[in-house]
Amino acid sequence: MREFGYHRAYDVAGALALLGADPDARFLGGGTNLVDLMKTGVERPASLVDVRELPLDGIEPTADGGLRIGATVTNSDLAAHPEVRRRYPALTQAVLAGASGQLRNMATVGGNLLQRTRCAYFTDVTQACNKRVPGSGCPAIEGEHHNHAVLGASEHCVAVHPSDMGVALTAFDATVTYETPDGPGRSPLTDFYLPVADTPHQETVLPPGALITGVTLPPAPVAARSRYRKVRERASYAFAIGSVAAALDVRDGVVQDVRLALGAVASRPWRARTAERALAGAPAGAETFAAAADAELAAARPLPHNGYKVTLMRNLIVAVLTELAEEAAR
C-alpha cells in the first residue's frame, strides 16, 4: 500500500475545500470498501478526506412525512432507527442482511451507495477490466460470471452493484442529495447510477468532487408492509446472488399499491417498473405475481453461467409478494 495523506473535515465546506485541493483525493466514510481497494492497488488516492465528523449523522422526519437520512449515518444506526423499522421495514432488513455487525458499525450510507462492484476481475489489478482500465476489455463475459448481471448490462461490462441498502432505497423512491463547490444537487436513486453502455467506468451522475450529504425518503404508507429477501451462497457475511425489496397494499383481494426492486441482477439496484405496472389493480395471487415477474424478466439477457438467476428472481418475486399478500389478508 503506498503512502497517502489523511485529513479530517468538520463541515461540508471544509470537506469540499480539502478534496478540491488535491485532484487525487477521495472522501473516506467507514473505509470498509475504499481501504480494501487501496490495499490491492485498485484505488491509489494521494490523500483521504475523512467525512465521519461531518454533521451528517442524523435521521430526521421531513415536513411531508418522509425521512431524511444523513450520509454519515452508519449502517447499524440506520437499521436500528425506530422510524426506519416502523415505516420502511424492508430497509432495516436489507441493511441487516449485509456484511457483518462490525462492518455495519463502520460503514456509512454515502459509502454504501458508492461501494464498488465485487467482480473478481475488477478487484485484481493483474486482469483486464473496462471498469478499472477503460478499453482494456471485459474478461468476465467469457470467464467467471456466475454472479453477474442479467438485466441492463452491455458488451463492455456485466458487473452487478453489490449494495443491499440501495435496493430497498430504490423501491421507496429515495433521492440522493449532494454538495459540490458550485452548489447543491439531487438525483432520484433510480437515475443516480448511469447505464453501463460503453462507459462502465462512469458509474453515477455525481459531478467530480461531489460530497453525498444524505438520502431522502418520501412518505410511502405502502412501505410499512414491506420485506427484503436476499439469497446468497452462504447464510451470512456474503453478497447477494439475488434479492428483492417489495411493498404491497392489497384491499378486497386487489393490489392497490406496490413497490418492487431487485438486487444483484444489474449494475444498479433495479426498479421493477414493468412488474409494478402489471400488478397495479390486478387480483393479488400467485398467477398475477408470476405473470408480473415474467414481464419484468422478459428483458433478461443471461450469460452461459448465470441463467439460474432468471429462475431464482422469478421465484423470489413470487414468494415475497405472496407472503406480503397473505399478511395483508390476515
Ligand SMILES: Cc1cc2nc3c(=O)[nH]c(=O)nc-3n(C[C@H](O)[C@H](O)[C@H](O)COP(=O)(O)OP(=O)(O)OC[C@H]3O[C@@H](n4cnc5c(N)ncnc54)[C@H](O)[C@@H]3O)c2cc1C
Ligand atoms: C466482507 C464484506 C462484506 C460485505 N457485505 C456486504 C453486503 O452483503 N451487502 C452490502 O450492501 N454491502 C456489503 N459490504 C459492503 C459494505 O457495506 C460497504 O463496504 C460499505 O457500505 C461502504 O461504506 P463505507 O462508509 O465504509 O465506504 P468507504 O469504503 O469509506 O467508501 C466507499 C466509496 O464511497 C466514497 N464515499 C464515502 N462517503 C462518501 C460521501 N459522503 N460522499 C461522496 N463519496 C463518499 C469513497 O470515496 C469511496 O469511493 C461488505 C463489505 C465487506 C468488507
Ligand code: SF4
Ligand atoms: S464485468 Fe465489468 S467489472 Fe467485471 S471485468 Fe467486466 S468490465 Fe470489469
